[in-house]
Amino acid sequence: MVLSIFVEKSHCIVNTKDIGKIIKERRMSLKVNQFELAELAGVGINTLVAIERGQGNPKLSTLLAIVDTLGLQLDLIMKEE
Template sequence: MFKFTIKKGVIMHFNEVFNIVKARRESLNVTQETLAQLSGVALRTLKQFESGKGNPTLQTLQKIGDALGLEVTVVVKNRELTHESSKDSF
């Protein structure tokens, strides 16, 4: 299984995500039209996404990932502020 992770504070440039999705689609010999049907994502949206012009929602990424056998993971970490750092920020 392929996996890509989006973490708060760690920027995975969307071009990397686009490239992963496109490479996976092509390795499976799946056309954009077929992926659109399998994922429930509009063909226009998929084409924009793969060309790097789109700004997909997490839900769209999940649909595409599910159709291609990719795992989409979002990790949000909460950093607790110390008393010292919180008083300095005001």
């Protein structure tokens, strides 16, 4: 599964609710709880919970750590002007 982040000019356009939903579904399909995933990915539990709820504005490095741990791929796609 590939998660896409669209980059326009100097900022990212990310629908955090969709990304959070995909992360949560993948985590649950792997039968991993939030505490385990947070520890394996090296992120805080509160950060992971917020991402799964579609809240906040996570750092790209945080998203990369989580999706890598889940065996997902994160692509950055440059939008044409």
